[in-house]
Amino acid sequence: MQSLALTSPSVPAVGGPHHTTRRRRLQRVRATAVSDEPKLNKYSARITEPKSQGASQAVLYGVGLTDADLRKPQVGVSSVWYEGNTCNMHLLRLAEAVRDGVRDAGMVGFRFNTVGVSDAISMGTRGMCYSLQSRDLIADSIETVMGAQHYDANISIPGCDKNMPGTIMAMGRLNRPSIMIYGGTIKCYGEFVSGSITEEQRKNVVRNSCPGAGACGGMYTANTMASAIETMGMSLPYRSVGLHLTLDDFQKVSDQVPFLADLKPSGKYVMEDLHKIGGTPAVIHYLLEQGLLDGDCMTGPALVFEGEESMIAAISENPANFKGKVVVIRGEGPKGGPGMPEMLTPTSAIMGAGLGKECALLTDGRFSGGSHGFVVGHICPEAQEGGPIGLVQNGDKITIDVVKRVIDIDLTEEQLDERRKKWSPPEYKANRGALWKYIKLVAPASRGCVTDE
Numbered sequence: 001m002q003s004l005a006l007t008s009p010s011v012p013a014v015g016g017p018h019h020t021t022r023r024r025r026l027q028r029v030r031a032t033a034v035s036d037e038p039k040l041n042k043y044s045a046r047i048t049e050p051k052s053q054g055a056s057q058a059v060l061y062g063v064g065l066t067d068a069d070l071r072k073p074q075v076g077v078s079s080v081w082y083e084g085n086t087c088n089m090h091l092l093r094l095a096e097a098v099r100d101g102v103r104d105a106g107m108v109g110f111r112f113n114t115v116g117v118s119d120a121i122s123m124g125t126r127g128m129c130y131s132l133q134s135r136d137l138i139a140d141s142i143e144t145v146m147g148a149q150h151y152d153a154n155i156s157i158p159g160c161d162k163n164m165p166g167t168i169m170a171m172g173r174l175n176r177p178s179i180m181i182y183g184g185t186i187k188c189y190g191e192f193v194s195g196s197i198t199e200e201q202r203k204n205v206v207r208n209s210c211p212g213a214g215a216c217g218g219m220y221t222a223n224t225m226a227s228a229i230e231t232m233g234m235s236l237p238y239r240s241v242g243l244h245l246t247l248d249d250f251q252k253v254s255d256q257v258p259f260l261a262d263l264k265p266s267g268k269y270v271m272e273d274l275h276k277i278g279g280t281p282a283v284i285h286y287l288l289e290q291g292l293l294d295g296d297c298m299t300g301p302a303l304v305f306e307g308e309e310s311m312i313a314a315i316s317e318n319p320a321n322f323k324g325k326v327v328v329i330r331g332e333g334p335k336g337g338p339g340m341p342e343m344l345t346p347t348s349a350i351m352g353a354g355l356g357k358e359c360a361l362l363t364d365g366r367f368s369g370g371s372h373g374f375v376v377g378h379i380c381p382e383a384q385e386g387g388p389i390g391l392v393q394n395g396d397k398i399t400i401d402v403v404k405r406v407i408d409i410d411l412t413e414e415q416l417d418e419r420r421k422k423w424s425p426p427e428y429k430a431n432r433g434a435l436w437k438y439i440k441l442v443a444p445a446s447r448g449c450v451t452d453e
Contacts, residue, residue: 044151140170
């Protein structure tokens with residue numbers, strides 16, 4: 001995949017006083033189409049130069065381009081803007097500043113939008129079925145506009161969790177000069193269930209948790225992805241750029257990653273605190289200086305739930321029943337969910353009830369970046385597809401050994417085979433519309449839940 005590092009003269013910074021970091025990043029996309037440089041408009045020229053494309057050129061004149069503009073490279077500025085989420089509500093203004101900077105650099109900038117899902121709003125509801133699907137919709141929509149419009153480069157502006165991988169998946173598919181500009185950053189339910197806080201205290205947390213625009217302040221999904229992408233210059237989404245990674249590859253990296261910062265959800269500090277001491281660049285500098293860049297076991301009886309709603313109802317009614325158990329939430333995988341919903345509400349309920357060290361949680365669903373505790377997700381194969389998690393029954397003895405990376409059930413192969421013979425797949429939870437299409441296309445979690453294999 002190409003990176004957008006084009007030469008440029010000195011150009012005034014763009015955006016308001018709150019976008020200084022964006023100004024620095026945007027310098028990397030400034031360019032001037034000079035005759036002795038490589039042709040920067042090689043894609044848009046397919047539309048702007050041939051006489052046979054007169055109708056196309058008429059449309060471009062209609063949107064305000066001049067003869068001189070038709071000779072300039074065109075940059076698609078894709079933002080995941082919508083008003084209903086603090087992570088994304090400001091991205092339209094940021095996209096306007098980016099577009100103006102592109103124009104100041106002697107290119108033509110065209111803004112366009114894509115869909116988005118607020119995990120914070122859909123969490124704990126069936127709306128979460130659309131969250132992971134939105135990643136692929138974002139990638140599809142950016143790829144569609146960039147390919148159809150013949151833009152020469154892409155600047156994507158994401159804000160919330162699935163926005164980041166969605167935008168870079170599109171970049172990998174297109175293989176055109178691209179860069180991402182992150183929109184920036186800003187657990188009471190379980191405590192309410194356990195009686196640790198009152199209803200008024202709960203409402204006070206809800207009213208004051210999000211004072212303005214930006215993503216969640218801790219090291220949750222959005223900030224984790226944004227930090228990784230910034231560190232790498234451009235994160236390579238393996239499926240979209242033709243690489244083959246296995247779960248063992250991810251485990252090998254995980255085993256070597258050191259503990260760097262005491263950040264939420266498990267730590268004390270938030271992303272703003274990291275920003276005050278230098279942000280991600282300071283961490284990268286430390287890792288370079290240190291030469292770093294180039295276990296628990298639990299056994300318990302299973303407590304099985306078909307979906308997160310039944311688990312939430314059960315823990316709300318009797319939290320004590322969960323002590324010492326291995327909680328199994330199934331039917332929440334890519335096809336079973338559908339959309340592999342995040343299990344943030346169940347993990348928050350467990351932690352808030354003071355059971356974080358008293359029980360474990362297994363699921364074929366996903367976890368939010370805010371989930372913490374003794375939890376194991378992305379179980380494959382999922383229950384909907386006949387995976388072993390679909391054969392577990394209440395009371396089965398389950399052992400989770402993190403050091404050995406093993407999950408065992410105290411049953412013989414003969415017992416499992418007997419259960420398998422009696423098992424039949426549940427009905428899909430969607431039979432029309434976007435989720436039905438997703439069910440038919442989505443790959444297993446071990447292959448990234450992609451929809452274009």
